[in-house]
Amino acid sequence: MKVLKFGGSSVANAENIQKVVQIVKNEQQPKVVVVSALGGVTDQLINAGTLAEKGDESYKEVLQALETKHLDTARALLPVTHQSSCLSMVKQHFNELDEICNSVFYIRELSLRTKDRIISFGELLSSKIISAFMSSANIQHEWLDSRKLIKTNNNFGFAAVNFKDTNEIISSTVAASGKQAFLAPGFIASDANSNTTTLGRGGSDYTAAIFAAALDASALEIWTDVTGMMTADPRWVANAKTINRTSYQEAMELSHFGAKVIYPPTIQPVMQKNIPTWVKNTFAPNEAGTVIESAGEHDGSEIITGISSINSVTLLSLEGSGMVGIPGFSKRLFEALANEKINVILITQSSSEHSICVAINAADAAKAKNVVDAAFETELNQKKVDPLKVEEGHAIIALVGDKMKSHPGIAGKMFGALGRNGINIRAIAQGSSERNISAVISVADVKKGVNVLHEAFFESVHKQLNVFIVGVGNVGGKLMEQLNQQKQFLLEHLNLQVRVTGIANSKQMLFVDNGNEIDLRSWKEALKNAQPMELERFVDTVIDKNLRNSVFVDVTANADVAAVYNRLLEKSISIVACNKIAASSPYSNYSQLKSTAREFNAEYRFETNVGAGLPVIGTLNDLRRSGDQVNKIQAVLSGTLNFVFNNYDGSRPFAEVVKQAQDEGYTEPDPRLDLGGTDVMRKIMILAREAGEQIEMDDITNNYFLPASCFDGSVDDFYKEMANQEAHFKALYEEAAAKNCKLKFVASFENGKANVGLQHIPSHSDFYHLYGKDNIVLFYTQRYTDQPLVVKGAGAGADVTASGVFADILRIAAP
Numbered sequence: 001m002k003v004l005k006f007g008g009s010s011v012a013n014a015e016n017i018q019k020v021v022q023i024v025k026n027e028q029q030p031k032v033v034v035v036s037a038l039g040g041v042t043d044q045l046i047n048a049g050t051l052a053e054k055g056d057e058s059y060k061e062v063l064q065a066l067e068t069k070h071l072d073t074a075r076a077l078l079p080v081t082h083q084s085s086c087l088s089m090v091k092q093h094f095n096e097l098d099e100i101c102n103s104v105f106y107i108r109e110l111s112l113r114t115k116d117r118i119i120s121f122g123e124l125l126s127s128k129i130i131s132a133f134m135s136s137a138n139i140q141h142e143w144l145d146s147r148k149l150i151k152t153n154n155n156f157g158f159a160a161v162n163f164k165d166t167n168e169i170i171s172s173t174v175a176a177s178g179k180q181a182f183l184a185p186g187f188i189a190s191d192a193n194s195n196t197t198t199l200g201r202g203g204s205d206y207t208a209a210i211f212a213a214a215l216d217a218s219a220l221e222i223w224t225d226v227t228g229m230m231t232a233d234p235r236w237v238a239n240a241k242t243i244n245r246t247s248y249q250e251a252m253e254l255s256h257f258g259a260k261v262i263y264p265p266t267i268q269p270v271m272q273k274n275i276p277t278w279v280k281n282t283f284a285p286n287e288a289g290t291v292i293e294s295a296g297e298h299d300g301s302e303i304i305t306g307i308s309s310i311n312s313v314t315l316l317s318l319e320g321s322g323m324v325g326i327p328g329f330s331k332r333l334f335e336a337l338a339n340e341k342i343n344v345i346l347i348t349q350s351s352s353e354h355s356i357c358v359a360i361n362a363a364d365a366a367k368a369k370n371v372v373d374a375a376f377e378t379e380l381n382q383k384k385v386d387p388l389k390v391e392e393g394h395a396i397i398a399l400v401g402d403k404m405k406s407h408p409g410i411a412g413k414m415f416g417a418l419g420r421n422g423i424n425i426r427a428i429a430q431g432s433s434e435r436n437i438s439a440v441i442s443v444a445d446v447k448k449g450v451n452v453l454h455e456a457f458f459e460s461v462h463k464q465l466n467v468f469i470v471g472v473g474n475v476g477g478k479l480m481e482q483l484n485q486q487k488q489f490l491l492e493h494l495n496l497q498v499r500v501t502g503i504a505n506s507k508q509m510l511f512v513d514n515g516n517e518i519d520l521r522s523w524k525e526a527l528k529n530a531q532p533m534e535l536e537r538f539v540d541t542v543i544d545k546n547l548r549n550s551v552f553v554d555v556t557a558n559a560d561v562a563a564v565y566n567r568l569l570e571k572s573i574s575i576v577a578c579n580k581i582a583a584s585s586p587y588s589n590y591s592q593l594k595s596t597a598r599e600f601n602a603e604y605r606f607e608t609n610v611g612a613g614l615p616v617i618g619t620l621n622d623l624r625r626s627g628d629q630v631n632k633i634q635a636v637l638s639g640t641l642n643f644v645f646n647n648y649d650g651s652r653p654f655a656e657v658v659k660q661a662q663d664e665g666y667t668e669p670d671p672r673l674d675l676g677g678t679d680v681m682r683k684i685m686i687l688a689r690e691a692g693e694q695i696e697m698d699d700i701t702n703n704y705f706l707p708a709s710c711f712d713g714s715v716d717d718f719y720k721e722m723a724n725q726e727a728h729f730k731a732l733y734e735e736a737a738a739k740n741c742k743l744k745f746v747a748s749f750e751n752g753k754a755n756v757g758l759q760h761i762p763s764h765s766d767f768y769h770l771y772g773k774d775n776i777v778l779f780y781t782q783r784y785t786d787q788p789l790v791v792k793g794a795g796a797g798a799d800v801t802a803s804g805v806f807a808d809i810l811r812i813a814a815p
């Protein structure tokens with residue numbers, strides 16, 4: 001004997017019912033088929049009852065719509081010749097329902113007993129219509145009235161089954177029938193006085209399990225609209241996958257923690273009889289689904305079976321110095337809650353015994369506050385305990401897996417992954433069975449949390465990085481190009497999905513909905529038509545999206561953008577900046593950003609601030625981390641100035657060579673920063689800071705070569721004035737050439753002092769053979785005393801800078 005149960009979505013309409021009946025037909029074994037009410041009907045029946053209780057006559061319209069729905073379903077399923085008895089059955093039931101609801105309307109009272117009576121019609125109607133359809137399709141069967149077969153106490157709404165009587169009645173009824181197929185309504189039962197009772201919302205699964213256990217069935221099949229139990233809610237986690245096998249205990253944990261595919265009490269009866277239970281998809285019947293069976297037979301290799309969550313949870317904390325060492329406080333707390341039928345979902349108590357924290361359904365919060373404060377009134381007056389602390393807006397996220405107990409490090413991995421994504425954990429619970437680790441977190445973080453854990457435990461093949469780029473200009477535009485070019489490579493070789501989710505320039509900003517990403521081939525067009533850029537709104541959106549592994553990339557040269565880093569880091573959103581303003585701002589701000597990043601498990605990376613794509617800061621960090629100490633730095637750090645002095649020999653105007661550097665993308669958006677030495681000052685200061693020095697811009701001497709008049713006015717004026725000062729530049733060149741020297745703008749740092757300025761470089765110098773837009777950095781350290789460690793190569797240009805930014809982004813993906 002097999003038991004097959006079809007839920008509300010499987011019997012939502014005539015088309016679906018035809019699929020159900022085909023599945024029933026294909027099943028060759030003797031069977032009991034249990035069905036739910038047609039999809040959405042139970043809610044509407046409750047609605048009708050509640051409206052009637054409130055004296056709202058629109059309950060009649062609700063009932064009318066329900067009647068039409070059932071009549072239409074019957075008409076669509078049955079040949080005309082078979083319709084009349086079924087249609088009159090439906091009408092009869094609705095006459096009865098009308099009368100019950102009329103009574104509720106007149107007395108303005110809806111008891112739980114009456115409510116059970118009203119909602120029982122959902123399953124009665126669906127099962128009778130399906131039975132008529134099966135008969136019309138020549139499927140021999142008997143319709144069983146579950147109210148007569150399943151006996152319960154009179155706890156209406158959530159009645160407890162009397163298994164002794166129920167098992168006897170079911171087995172004797174089926175044995176006496178001689179039929180090979182049965183059809184029964186789920187959810188409904190009756191008490192000792194034959195009053196209709198119900199088994200709790202989702203109780204049709206339970207009905208099926210009760211039948212399966214009573215009949216020692218070979219299997220129970222729960223047919224629904226998803227292919228089995230999933231590793232996480234597929235509406236939240238795109239990569240959620242079907243769990244092939246799971247144990248009864250795991251299934252129970254998962255279903256308690258929100259995996260809605262199976263009603264939690266269902267497991268108990270089948271577990272006791274060791275009946276394999278399948279969760280299958282009515283709309284994809286050939287897919288295997290999930291089998292739930294005893295732990296011994298469950299030999300899956302995954303340590304974690306699934307991730308579940310409960311979304312509306314309130315935390316209650318009972319605290320007070322008067323609790324320490326005194327027995328009975330927890331008993332009284334739980335008694336007070338139990339007396340009000342308040343279910344406790346999670347419990348933690350610190351070993352100091354100074355506080356007990358429990359999680360309950362949010363709907364019970366106000367009631368809980370009243371009853372607990374009343375229960376501890378004396379201690380409250382004596383100030384031995386504080387008034388009950390009630391914190392709303394929480395959720396519980398749980399990892400479930402039988403095998404956790406034999407694997408150390410699971411909790412560490414769970415909390416590490418949540419922490420790296422800025423998800424604060426308010427309470428933790430793990431039973432000694434070690435089958436479930438639960439954490440209470442903010443409800444705002446629950447979707448992100450489920451995704452973070454799914455990625456950490458199930459997606460070793462796939463990590464997602466959510467990237468927001470501000471400043472898609474010269475460098476930022478190249479970065480978009482490179483991200484597009486490498487997208488497939490990253491996916492195939494690093495298992496990394498880099499999703500650009502938001503971009504902006506100074507005029508426009510563009511976001512895509514969660515789950516989508518910006519098309520890296522057509523972003524320019526999309527950005528042109530996007531909304532106006534507002535920095536605060538951009539940042540708010542990045543924070544509100546609350547996506548896992550979020551990275552904010554600053555490719556502007558803008559101070560306002562640099563000022564938002566701290567806020568983002570505080571939300572555990574990492575920063576990659578080629579904008580140098582933050583790292584060269586006052587030391588206090590630079591070090592604040594670093595400590596905020598550390599505190600909130602985020603990263604602040606700015607390798608391209610010095611030497612563009614060259615590994616300058618990374619090399620310096622490696623030296624220091626391995627215990628070396630920097631004695632001296634000598635460097636040529638301006639790609640622009642190196643390019644200018646490599647290309648200027650007086651044969652064409654100095655201003656023209658500078659313009660060429662700008663056109664080729666080596667200068668800052670404002671080229672005066674390069675020509676005046678400020679850019680180099682920033683860079684040597686950043687290096688000195690990374691070497692451990694607390695240095696400010698004022699501490700750096702700048703022996704600049706540009707006549708002061710060049711700084712007056714706009715960038716256009718700057719170019720004009722450079723043209724006026726051509727003789728000055730020519731003189732600089734000729735003075736150096738006369739000594740067989742080249743001009744280089746050199747930066748040095750030694751003994752806590754830094755300076756920058758133009759120097760005559762002789763042919764034996766390390767700096768002499770420095771071509772194009774190259775940079776060079778010489779690190780003299782305790783280990784590199786005579787011969788410095790040298791980093792050299794192209795130090796400016798959109799392509800190399802973008803690739804340095806790209807590399808920083810990838811370092812965040814795999815720190």
Ligand SMILES: NC(=O)C1=CN([C@@H]2O[C@H](COP(=O)(O)OP(=O)(O)OC[C@H]3O[C@@H](n4cnc5c(N)ncnc54)[C@H](O)[C@@H]3O)[C@@H](O)[C@H]2O)C=CC1
Nearest residue numbers: 471472473474475505506555556557558579669796797801
């Ligand atoms: N060009 C190079 O070789 C290197 C450049 N960098 C740095 O890269 C950064 C960008 O340089 P480029 O791409 O050459 O400049 P760019 O002027 O071509 O691009 C800057 C982009 O930032 C946008 N922007 C400016 N203010 C903004 C705001 N408040 N909000 C949103 N977007 C804003 C602009 O609209 C533009 O799209 C600069 O900080 C520069 O120091 C760093 C290393 C090398």
Ligand SMILES: N[C@@H](CC=O)C(=O)O
Nearest residue numbers: 638639640666667668
């Ligand atoms: N403008 C800079 C670019 C990199 O920071 C330079 O010329 O070096």
